[in-house]
Amino acid sequence: MPEVQGGENLLFLTDEQLRQGIEAMFFAYRGFTADPDRILATMAYGRAHHRAIHFISRSPGTTVNNLLNILGVTKQSLNRVLRTLVEDGLVESRVGTADKRERHLKLTEEGEALERKLSDAQRARMRAAYRAAGPEAVSGFRQVLEAMMDPEMRRRYYTIRESEV
Amino acid sequence: MPEVQGGENLLFLTDEQLRQGIEAMFFAYRGFTADPDRILATMAYGRAHHRAIHFISRSPGTTVNNLLNILGVTKQSLNRVLRTLVEDGLVESRVGTADKRERHLKLTEEGEALERKLSDAQRARMRAAYRAAGPEAVSGFRQVLEAMMDPEMRRRYYTIRESEV
DNA sequence: CTTGGAATGTCAACAAAGCTGACGTATTGT
DNA sequence: ACAATACGTCAGCTTTGTTGACATTCCAAG
Numbered sequence: 001m002p003e004v005q006g007g008e009n010l011l012f013l014t015d016e017q018l019r020q021g022i023e024a025m026f027f028a029y030r031g032f033t034a035d036p037d038r039i040l041a042t043m044a045y046g047r048a049h050h051r052a053i054h055f056i057s058r059s060p061g062t063t064v065n066n067l068l069n070i071l072g073v074t075k076q077s078l079n080r081v082l083r084t085l086v087e088d089g090l091v092e093s094r095v096g097t098a099d100k101r102e103r104h105l106k107l108t109e110e111g112e113a114l115e116r117k118l119s120d121a122q123r124a125r126m127r128a129a130y131r132a133a134g135p136e137a138v139s140g141f142r143q144v145l146e147a148m149m150d151p152e153m154r155r156r157y158y159t160i161r162e163s164e165v
Numbered sequence: 166m167p168e169v170q171g172g173e174n175l176l177f178l179t180d181e182q183l184r185q186g187i188e189a190m191f192f193a194y195r196g197f198t199a200d201p202d203r204i205l206a207t208m209a210y211g212r213a214h215h216r217a218i219h220f221i222s223r224s225p226g227t228t229v230n231n232l233l234n235i236l237g238v239t240k241q242s243l244n245r246v247l248r249t250l251v252e253d254g255l256v257e258s259r260v261g262t263a264d265k266r267e268r269h270l271k272l273t274e275e276g277e278a279l280e281r282k283l284s285d286a287q288r289a290r291m292r293a294a295y296r297a298a299g300p301e302a303v304s305g306f307r308q309v310l311e312a313m314m315d316p317e318m319r320r321r322y323y324t325i326r327e328s329e330v
Numbered sequence: 331c332t333t334g335g336a337a338t339g340t341c342a343a344c345a346a347a348g349c350t351g352a353c354g355t356a357t358t359g360t
Numbered sequence: 361a362c363a364a365t366a367c368g369t370c371a372g373c374t375t376t377g378t379t380g381a382c383a384t385t386c387c388a389a390g
Contacts, residue, residue, distance in 0.1 A: 013295060018288040019223070020326060021295070021307065022197075026216070027318040028310035029194050030237065032187075046375050051191070058184070065337065072195065077377050079339065101337045101386055123183040129312035130178060130186070133305065140298065140305020142186065145193035147294035153192040161185060211346055229367065242348055244368065266357045266366040 035121035048073075048081045050118055053107065056091060057115045058160060060106040063096070067105065070156055090114060200286035213238075213246045215283055218272065221256060222280045223325060225271040228261070232270065235321055255279060 036050050055070050056062060064082070068075055082105070085091040090111035096102035107115055130138050146154060201215050220235050221227060229247070233240055247270070250256040255276035261267035272280055295303050311319060 013292055015288060018291045018295070019284070021291050021303070022219075022284075022287055023223075023322060023325065024307055024310040024314075025194065025197050027315075027322050028313040029190065030318060031314045032190050034315060048376060054187075058188075063337085064339090073376080074378065075338075076340085076379085080376080083339095099337080099387075101384095103338070119184070119187070122187055123180060125313060126183045126186050127178055129309050130183070132312040133308040136301070137305030137308040138186075140302030141309035142189055143298040143302040144294050144306035145189040147297040148193040148290060149189075149196045150192075150199060153195060157188060157192050160188065213347060230365090238347085239349065240367070241350085241369080245347080248368090261366095264358070264366080266355095268367070 031125065032122070035125055036118045039118055039121060044084075048077070049085060052078065052081050052085060053090070053111060053115050054119065056105045057107055057112065057119075061104045063102045063104060065102070070160075072153075085111070196290065197287070200290055201283045204283055204286060209249075213242070214250060217243065217246050217250060218255070218276060218280050218283065221270045222272055222277065222284075226269045228267045228269060230267070235325075237318075250276070 033047060037047065040046055040050060051071055052067065055067055059066070064075070064078070068078055071078060082091060082093070086093050088110075089108055092106050092108050092111075093103045094106070096104055133141070146157070149157060198212060202212065205211055205215060216236055217232065220232055224231070229240070229243070233243055236243060247256065247258070251258050253275075254273055257271050257273050257276075258268045259271070261269055298306070311322070314322060
C-alpha cells in the first residue's frame with residue numbers, strides 16, 4: 001500500500017491537483033465516447049443504444065432487470081431503447097424458460113455486427129491510450145477508476161469480470 | 166487487487182483488457198458525477214449548469230466563445246444554461262472593455278458558494294479515490310486520461326492548467 | 331386454490347440538454 | 361463602406377432521462 005505521508009504528499013492532494021483530475025475525467029470521457037458517437041449519429045441510434053448493446057454483448061442471455069441495474073436507468077427509458085433494437089432486429093428478446101416472466105436478451109447477427117463496429121472504434125482509442133501511457137500507467141488508471149465507483153457499481157463491475165472467465 | 170499484467174505484453178492489450186477498461190470508465194464516470202448530480206437535483210439545475218459553473222470558476226472573466234470551445238456544445242445550448250444562471254444571480258455577464266462584443270463571465274458570491282458546494286463533493290470523491298489508489302496510480306491515471314483525449318481537448322486541458330499557475 | 335408480490339411491458343406526460351437553421355444587433359477590422 | 365465576429369434569441373426537433381398509472385403474467389406462500 002502506498003506511503004501516504006512524505007514531503008511530496010503535501011502537494012499531492014491539493015485542490016488544484018484534484019481539480020486537474022476532475023477536468024481530465026471530463027475531457028477524457030468526451031474522447032472516450034467520441035468515436036462511437038460519430039458512428040451512431042449516422043443511424044437512428046444514440047449512446048443509450050450503445051450501452052444496451054455493449055452489456056447485452058457482454059452477458060448474452062441477461063435479463064431486462066439485470067440490465068436495468070447495470071445501466072441505472074428506469075425501465076421505461078431502457079424499454080424504449082430495447083424496443084427499437086428488437087424491432088430493428090439487432091436484439092432478440094426470448095421468454096425465460098425457468099421463469100417465464102423474464103426476458104433473456106441477446107444480440108442477433110446484425111446486432112453483433114454493430115457491436116463490433118462500435119467497440120472496435122472505442123477499443124482502438126483505448127488501445128492507443130494504453131500504449132501511449134504504458135503498462136504501469138494502465139494499472140494505476142484502473143485502480144483509480146475502481147476506487148471512484150460507487151460500491152454497488154464496483155461490485156457489478158467485478159461480477160461482470162468474473163463471469164467472463 | 167487485480168493484477169493488470171505488467172511484463173507480458175502478449176496478454177496486455179487483449180480485447181478483454183480493453184473491454185474492462187471501457188467498462189471501468191463507464192462505471193467510474195457514473196460515480197464521478199453522482200455527488201454533484203444529487204445536489205443539483207434538489208435545485209432547478211443539471212449537469213450542464215455544473216459544467217458552466219466549473220469552467221467559469223476556473224477561468225474568471227472568460228468569454229462565451231471560450232466557454233463554447235471548452236464545453237463543445239452549441240451557443241444555443243450554452244445560452245439557455247447561462248441565461249438561467251445570470252437571471253438567478255449566480256453568474257455575472259459583463260461587456261468586454263477591449264472588445265465590446267465579448268461578454269466576460271464570472272461567478273457572483275452566490276455562484277461561488279454553489280461552486281464550492283458542488284466541487285467539494287466531487288473533490289471529496291476524487292480525493293478518496295486518489296488516497297485509496299496511491300500516488301503512482303494517480304500518475305498513471307492521469308497519463309491514460311490525457312492520452313484518451315482528442316488532441317484539441319488535450320491542448321485545452323493543458324492550456325487551462327498552465328494559465329492556473 | 332387463492333392471493334400477494336415480482337418481473338415485465340405500455341401509455342401518457344414531461345424535463346434536461348443537446349442539435350439545426352435563421353435572424354438581429356453590436357462591434358471590430360480591413 | 362463592408363465583411364466578419366461575438367453574442368443573443370426564436371422556433372422546432374431529437375435523445376434520453378424522469379413520474380405515475382395500469383395491465384399482464386407468473387411464482388410462491390398461505
